[in-house]
Amino acid sequence: MSLSVKLLLLFGIFLFSFGLSFFLISAFAPGKRERIRLAKARMQRINMNATSQEVENKYIKLFIQILESMTSFSSPKKIVDKEVIKKKFVVAGIRNEKWMIRFFGLKTFGTFVIPILYILFATFFDAGASASDTFMIAIALAVAGYYLPNALLANKTKTRKAEIFDAFPDALDLVRVCIAAGMGLDAAITRIGTEISVSSKALSEEFLLLNLELRAGITRSAALQNLAIRCDLDEVKAFVSMLIQAEKFGTSVSEALVIFSDDLRSKRKLHAQEVAARIPAKLSLPIIACIFPAIFIILLSPPIMNVMSTMK
Numbered sequence: 001m002s003l004s005v006k007l008l009l010l011f012g013i014f015l016f017s018f019g020l021s022f023f024l025i026s027a028f029a030p031g032k033r034e035r036i037r038l039a040k041a042r043m044q045r046i047n048m049n050a051t052s053q054e055v056e057n058k059y060i061k062l063f064i065q066i067l068e069s070m071t072s073f074s075s076p077k078k079i080v081d082k083e084v085i086k087k088k089f090v091v092a093g094i095r096n097e098k099w100m101i102r103f104f105g106l107k108t109f110g111t112f113v114i115p116i117l118y119i120l121f122a123t124f125f126d127a128g129a130s131a132s133d134t135f136m137i138a139i140a141l142a143v144a145g146y147y148l149p150n151a152l153l154a155n156k157t158k159t160r161k162a163e164i165f166d167a168f169p170d171a172l173d174l175v176r177v178c179i180a181a182g183m184g185l186d187a188a189i190t191r192i193g194t195e196i197s198v199s200s201k202a203l204s205e206e207f208l209l210l211n212l213e214l215r216a217g218i219t220r221s222a223a224l225q226n227l228a229i230r231c232d233l234d235e236v237k238a239f240v241s242m243l244i245q246a247e248k249f250g251t252s253v254s255e256a257l258v259i260f261s262d263d264l265r266s267k268r269k270l271h272a273q274e275v276a277a278r279i280p281a282k283l284s285l286p287i288i289a290c291i292f293p294a295i296f297i298i299l300l301s302p303p304i305m306n307v308m309s310t311m312k
Contacts (some may be wrong), residue, residue, distance in 0.1 A: 089131070091232045092157040093202060103149055110145020157232075160202050164231055166270075167200030169264040171207070172239070176257040185253060186214055206230060218245065235264055 076082050089100055115138040122134040171192050178188035193207025206227055213223040224240040242260055246253050 017235075087229070088153060088157065090162070092153055093160050093205070094260055107146055107149050110148060111142050114145050115139070115142045130144040141236055161231070161233055164206070165200050165266065166231060167196060167203045168233075168235060168239075169261050169268055170199070171196050171203055172257055172264065176254055178263065179254045179257070182226065186211065186220075235267065261305070 007139055071161035076085065086097075086100065089095070089103075094100075118141055119134060120136050121138075121156070174192045174195065175185075175188045179185060183191065189207050190211040193204050193211060196207070209230070210223050212226050213226060214220060218226075221244050222244055228237045228240040239260060242256050243253065246256055
């Protein structure tokens with residue numbers, strides 16, 4: 001058998017094997033009509049999800065518009081009071097002015113709308129409720145609706161300040177390392193603001209905002225003072241004062257950062273020890289309320305049962 005015949009025979013075997021494989025795969029695979037049906041069902045499900053999402057967004061936007069229309073009833077009238085509230089939002093990390101409008105709208109909604117809805121519900125659907133009980137519950141709902149947004153804002157502020165306080169000593173150490181390596185203070189703050197976002201997003205935002213203010217042309221002292229206002233921490237204020245004095249008198253920033261970061265680390269350690277020392281006092285109330293009654297029941301049940309059996 002010649003070489004050309006062998007090549008033709010191998011080529012024919014290859015074509016036969018390829019055709020047989022393709023036929024078997026086509027025979028056992030899902031049909032085209034089935035694939036089209038599955039694709040249509042998938043597209044319908046995606047469209048339904050998109051439609052439901054659009055409906056939800058529509059209702060959310062409508063509710064936000066209602067809240068914004070109620071702002072005038074609870075928002076402060078004086079400019080000084082508005083500035084104080086605005087500063088609280090800045091310290092909490094909320095820089096969008098629309099959220100302040102929605103905040104006062106939510107206070108109005110919780111103070112007036114929710115108690116009125118409860119009174120209507122108690123009047124038409126709860127005939128057994130007395131007028132005095134309904135009125136007292138409505139007053140309690142109004143008070144809770146007025147002060148609950150303040151409590152949420154205060155909790156967000158406290159959480160953010162605690163996060164900045166915990167991450168600030170490590171950030172200062174990194175800034176000192178960058179300055180010792182030859183970087184400038186502005187470049188070091190920018191670099192640390194980018195790197196520290198993994199451990200503290202709040203401090204990263206503040207450092208990056210400080211960098212943006214410096215790039216916008218604001219003087220370093222004014223930008224640092226804005227940083228102290230936004231963070232509202234004594235440690236950050238002391239850090240800003242130290243940097244301003246170092247720039248004014250020409251002292252070494254690296255040496256000042258070493259001393260200041262050590263002091264902050266010791267403060268953080270003392271704060272952790274203080275929190276740990278308060279744990280036994282906080283545990284005493286759950287122990288008294290939950291564990292002691294069970295112990296008393298276990299210890300006093302046999303004598304009480306013996307006394308009752310004796311009396312019978």
